[in-house]
Amino acid sequence: MEHRLVPEHHLVSEKDEGTILEGLKVHRDQLPRIRRNDPCVQLLERKHGPIEEGRVIKIVRLSETSGVSVAYRLVVGR
Numbered sequence: 001m002e003h004r005l006v007p008e009h010h011l012v013s014e015k016d017e018g019t020i021l022e023g024l025k026v027h028r029d030q031l032p033r034i035r036r037n038d039p040c041v042q043l044l045e046r047k048h049g050p051i052e053e054g055r056v057i058k059i060v061r062l063s064e065t066s067g068v069s070v071a072y073r074l075v076v077g078r
Helices: 014-024 039-048
Strands: 008-011 033-035 056-063 067-076
Touching: 008 039, 014 056, 033 039, 039 056
Parallel strands: 033 067
Antiparallel strands: 008 056, 056 067
16 A cells, blocks of 8 residues: 555545535446455555445545546445
């Protein structure tokens, strides 16, 4: 997770999920998916406890050419 090519992963709070989805004008099921067994999700579970299916993960990527890129993923089962 400390490698420069691994983007930051953050668990979005449940109260902020609705605001984010409204801002993006998408439904929860329209988000790209990330599996619970993904190594980054497993590390987030160590920090925040169990992460249920349906939660939203924020991914922040840094790029020398485009600056900062933010993406959201929906947590799905194994």
